[in-house]
Amino acid sequence: MDIQHYMNTVGQAARLASRAMAKADTASKNRALQLIAAAIRRDAAHLSAANQLDLDAARAAGLAPAMLDRLTLSEQAIATMAEGLEQIATLPDPIGEISNMKYRPTGIQVGQMRVPLGVIGIIYEARPNVTVDAAGLCIKSGNATILRGGSEAIHCNQALAKLVKEGLAGAGLPADAVQIVETTDRAAVGAMITMPQYIDVIVPRGGKGLIARLIEESTVPMIKHLDGICHVYIDDKADLAKALPIAFNAKCHRYGTCNTMETLLVARAIAPSVLPQLAKLYASKQVELRGDAEAQKILAGYEHLKAATEEDWKTEYLDAILSVKIVENMDEAIDHINTYSSQHTDAIITEDYSRAMRFLREVDSASVMVNASTRFADGFEYGLGAEIGISNDKLHARGPVGLEGLTSLKYLVLGHGEVRV
Numbered sequence: 001m002d003i004q005h006y007m008n009t010v011g012q013a014a015r016l017a018s019r020a021m022a023k024a025d026t027a028s029k030n031r032a033l034q035l036i037a038a039a040i041r042r043d044a045a046h047l048s049a050a051n052q053l054d055l056d057a058a059r060a061a062g063l064a065p066a067m068l069d070r071l072t073l074s075e076q077a078i079a080t081m082a083e084g085l086e087q088i089a090t091l092p093d094p095i096g097e098i099s100n101m102k103y104r105p106t107g108i109q110v111g112q113m114r115v116p117l118g119v120i121g122i123i124y125e126a127r128p129n130v131t132v133d134a135a136g137l138c139i140k141s142g143n144a145t146i147l148r149g150g151s152e153a154i155h156c157n158q159a160l161a162k163l164v165k166e167g168l169a170g171a172g173l174p175a176d177a178v179q180i181v182e183t184t185d186r187a188a189v190g191a192m193i194t195m196p197q198y199i200d201v202i203v204p205r206g207g208k209g210l211i212a213r214l215i216e217e218s219t220v221p222m223i224k225h226l227d228g229i230c231h232v233y234i235d236d237k238a239d240l241a242k243a244l245p246i247a248f249n250a251k252c253h254r255y256g257t258c259n260t261m262e263t264l265l266v267a268r269a270i271a272p273s274v275l276p277q278l279a280k281l282y283a284s285k286q287v288e289l290r291g292d293a294e295a296q297k298i299l300a301g302y303e304h305l306k307a308a309t310e311e312d313w314k315t316e317y318l319d320a321i322l323s324v325k326i327v328e329n330m331d332e333a334i335d336h337i338n339t340y341s342s343q344h345t346d347a348i349i350t351e352d353y354s355r356a357m358r359f360l361r362e363v364d365s366a367s368v369m370v371n372a373s374t375r376f377a378d379g380f381e382y383g384l385g386a387e388i389g390i391s392n393d394k395l396h397a398r399g400p401v402g403l404e405g406l407t408s409l410k411y412l413v414l415g416h417g418e419v420r421v
Contacts, residue, residue, distance in 0.1 A: 007191035011198025014119045017176040018144035026093040028171045036167030037085040044078045050155040058152050066256030066318040070126035081132045088136045095142045109414040114407045116142035118200040121192045125150035125206035131160045135178045141406040144177045151184035193218035203389045225392040227316045227342035228258030230374045233333040235350035236267035243349045248281045249373040256318045259377040263323045265333045287320045294326040313340040343392040345377040366392045366399040
């Protein structure tokens, strides 16, 4: 296959489809989402079988546990995909929304209209649910999309793509509005990220190596995050009945996700009481703890304990490993977070309102939380229906990217014959 020729053909089709999607009415877009959701429920057994083929191949290839976790599509995950599409269908359609209309002294009215971005290229590893989440959000926001999933999820992605196209056709929308790159050749990625004439924005979802490569080589703007180094700080004014389950869930709910806690910070005054209790919980999951000198003293005797190094504060483990640091107070906690955080998601556990508000203001991350697990940093949990990715950049979109993150604004001017003098 001539990869460049193939990708040009895909890009041209996507650009053409994007024009049709930009003017599609809300009812047609919602109908497509509902048809895709129904097809997913109908073919759940077939999707599970396709996913099992991918999992068998991945295990045979020796893929890491974190990657296998991302690749796994459980019955609940299949149901959640369908539910996510249905939730997107109930959300207000952002396209065509007019805001900020104001009269100017000249007599003209100036405002803004929300419009699609155009063609969105999405490059991802494992995570077959991304195929549906991304397709759903792009359909509702009036965009076309080109999806390039990882080779490890090829069977499941192809099965899902077939259902997406079925739903689009049933709603009278162009099938090319959602295209799956059919080749697993990595040259397709290189082509996608250097086709600004066809693709308006790239959204990478995958490991650090993939995203670092795209940052280096892409000539298309990106919505992305590189790392998910998330923190939970247990303040000395924390309610331990909240702190223990939150700190456990933030680490152990899933290891291979970008919103999993990687560093636990504990106020010195309560560390001797809270850390041993947490250690018992982490021991049930055989979590390796990497503590600073103070934490090591408190946790002496913990079976899975190592000394933390400077590198640990900078590491996204995506594994059953947690770094632990004792801090004097919230000032030291915020300083540590703003030094080492990847600006993804950070949380404080406290009953002190003033400290909670300070934490929200001063921690410079895309999602900042009070008394909640970092695992909630997710488009579905935020009520966005689904997410196309999470951005820790500061321009255009930040945090979980839903419908509005896939749109832009253009200025409108309404006149009555005015001319500039």
